[in-house]
Amino acid sequence: MAAPRGSVFTKNDYAYVELRDRILTGVLPAGSVLPQGRLAQEIGVSTTPLREAVRRLAAEGLIMLEAHRDARVAEVTAAEARHLYEVRASVDPLAASLAASRRTDEDLEQLHRAEADLRPLGGNATLDALIAHREFHRSIYRASGNPLLVDILERLWDKADRYRMVALETRRDSEEDSRRVAKEHRQIAAAVENGDADAAAQAMRVHIDKSLGRRAIAALEAGDSRA
Known part of the structure; x- marks a missing residue:
């Protein structure tokens, strides 16, 4: 569930909102692999909040997580x-x-x-x-x-x-x-x-x-x- 603007209090929430916005605006296009290390640096968090954001967005269907494969932005159909x-x-x-x-x-x-x-x-x-x-x-x-x-x-x-x-x-x-x-x-x-x-x-x-x-x-x- 997206956090309303102005209600982001933790690094996990911040990473989630930033990553979600990049997906919604097409900065991270459908089908693209998520470079998690680079994204964490760009967003300004460690990899732990970034991984948590990926898991949350996967639960919402915006990211695809498959065993032994890179996380990808879900396709739109x-x-x-x-x-x-x-x-x-x-x-x-x-x-x-x-x-x-x-x-x-x-x-x-x-x-x-x-x-x-x-x-x-x-x-x-x-x-x-x-x-x-x-x-x-x-x-x-x-x-x-x-x-x-x-x-x-x-x-x-x-x-x-x-x-x-x-x-x-x-x-x-x-x-x-x-x-x-x-x-x-x-x-x-x-x-x-x-x-x-x-x-x-x-x-x-x-x-x-x-x-x-x-x-x-x-x-x-x-x-x-x-x-």
């Missing part, structure tokens, strides 16, 4: 992108519905802060913009009051982040996309605040249907057809 989309299309609306039914005043404060911190994923989109997007969804997940569901969704988000980057590398959000996404976020937040479980689930369903994950499927399938 159209099949996995579709599998992630299919699961999120079911569980994200469930989380939104539960959030609308169970949210507390503290949950709503966190939701409002997260919404205020959102920024467009347009031409100058950064990893921090993706993290802000995640924090908005995380505030919905936490408001569901279901720790098991939160854990499932956090793990799905970890795996889906690389596919969001694939989608943005294919095509950055246009101004029209940014306006649409902002409207979808407002509708989700309003439904949760109003306690309307059905509206919250439907707003989230629409949001996932037009998500970067859905765009990544099309991009990867198009690449497969040209191979």
Whole structure:
């Protein structure tokens, strides 16, 4: 599970976030071997925190560890992108519905802060913009009051982040996309605040249907057809 920005306290956490960011941004491309000694030096940690980061990222599916072989960055595939989309299309609306039914005043404060911190994923989109997007969804997940569901969704988000980057590398959000996404976020937040479980689930369903994950499927399938 990714540590939010500003909450990295240990060398293990620091190595994990730095290594994960390099994978997500393509500095360490899919399929590449991880030069662990060199990476530890570049990141500024010993090999022990680096190895722990590799193990954590392997558990999240971002790194492949095989016996007697080098650690490699996991490949991205159209099949996995579709599998992630299919699961999120079911569980994200469930989380939104539960959030609308169970949210507390503290949950709503966190939701409002997260919404205020959102920024467009347009031409100058950064990893921090993706993290802000995640924090908005995380505030919905936490408001569901279901720790098991939160854990499932956090793990799905970890795996889906690389596919969001694939989608943005294919095509950055246009101004029209940014306006649409902002409207979808407002509708989700309003439904949760109003306690309307059905509206919250439907707003989230629409949001996932037009998500970067859905765009990544099309991009990867198009690449497969040209191979």
